[in-house]
Amino acid sequence: MFSFQELSTVFAERFGNRHFPTQPASLYDPAGYFLGLGGKRIRPLLCLMGNELFGPIEEDAWQMATAIELFHNFTLIHDDIMDKAPLRRGQKTVHERYGISTAILSGDVMMVVGYEYISRVQSPHIRRILHLFNQTAMQVCEGQQLDMDFESREQVTMDEYLHMIELKTSVLLAASLQIGCMLGGAGLNNQQTLYRLGRNLGLAFQIQDDYLDCYGDAAKFGKQVGGDIVAGKKTFLLVKTLELATAAQRAEIRRLQQAPAAEKIGGMLQLYHACGVDVWVKQLKEQYRTAAYQSLDDVAVVSSRKDALRQLIDYLLQREF
């Protein structure tokens, strides 16, 4: 069996091969450029590990891992257009470098190439896998739409926000695990347990991400602390604070929206603390993190087979708090 690190290396090598025809270069070079920006490749690793919990990794699982990572990158290219993001991993986004039209189209074609990998799946479960993949892809689109909708709404409940994050982030992690374990031969109970694991992992990770943006060590974290606050982005912290804030605190939030960046960050952090949201958010992450490990315990295979997946969860969720 592969360790997390080994599998990560092997997948990166396979995924580094060319996925697109050479011509027209004006379409496929931008797609290749974006994949070249790298990434943690978490979703395909979950697919492969889901498989390996139950048996040797099937060729089908490699196809699905690739399809999933291509789908994920397609969503990033299109999300970057919608979010007007100039940079991704320190490099220009596709629309910034090649224009919006080419970014739309190279995202589209990347999704299609993802489906082309699915067409190579030999498993008799191909219809169920395609269905789960499609259902998940629809949910990811729904999550992105809700995220945009929420940006222009003053108040969003925590339930609504959690649901949005689940759609936008968690379901793809969950489906990656489920597809992998289906291909490995898991029964329905184990499939559902691993789907839950992915869901909790995704939520814990996103909560941690929001926390680190406020309280992370800038040097270790690799980006400026308070970026979400400056951008006025809805996060777990802001949504919860808006739920708890008094009328006076709400007025202060509105005032801070117009304030200079440094004052805005300082002021919002004070408010988070005053509302107890800095403590609450750590507890919330802990809750989903614990649930993820619990699901891992619940998978009905011998514990030693779970090492790689445990390492991956450790890696994702034990970032510096």
Next chain:
Amino acid sequence: MFSFQELSTVFAERFGNRHFPTQPASLYDPAGYFLGLGGKRIRPLLCLMGNELFGPIEEDAWQMATAIELFHNFTLIHDDIMDKAPLRRGQKTVHERYGISTAILSGDVMMVVGYEYISRVQSPHIRRILHLFNQTAMQVCEGQQLDMDFESREQVTMDEYLHMIELKTSVLLAASLQIGCMLGGAGLNNQQTLYRLGRNLGLAFQIQDDYLDCYGDAAKFGKQVGGDIVAGKKTFLLVKTLELATAAQRAEIRRLQQAPAAEKIGGMLQLYHACGVDVWVKQLKEQYRTAAYQSLDDVAVVSSRKDALRQLIDYLLQREF
């Protein structure tokens, strides 16, 4: 067997059913709005007729017909963004009505829902069908990218232009027929013959479209004559004229680019005539039209089974010349 008109009515009724969940309405209403604008639904009809040439229409063919029409509409939504088109069938385009971000996303989700219909295909050929569908979808993206690339190039050869139109328009018609006839049980020879038919039909139709934009009866055609000329759009006529033009005629074309609309239309039509392109383009259409009927003749089934498909070709290619 269905006539062209009957099948058209039956498909329109089935396709009129809802394809999307209700929530989030901000994502799915724009997708439903666009489908509500209507269309000739040629591609799904080709799929169904391809099936019916060889046997009763299979449930799988209805699924694929729906998938193909959803895919086609997804490309239209995204193309409209890239072309900055304000109107489609006299109504606002999705990006014009709902914004670019929602147009990108509702197009994305429409493509995914198309693949969801494919996941319902029960045929043992599902992998081959998915592969052909994906290959075609990639080609359609390539065609759109080449179309955009060509707009900013001064000279495009007729071979390049034909190849672009083939990718952008013909291959989806061809694949629709092939997928349909595969599901009807056609052998490889008949599949290839019908693919050729679709390719020729698509080219003839596009050539006719370009012709009618210049020489059509405005009242019958339903839009202003010379629209492509005013927009400076590359068409079969312009590309051929640029190939044939003398240096003096080239200079005249450059001068006309800056001229008022009426002068531009009049001037370009004179040039088309001077270069013999008005006659050439009719012959070119006739050549592909004849090839399409020839392919229909070549399909190895009794002639009476071909009536519906013959009616469809008649309908598409015998528009007022």
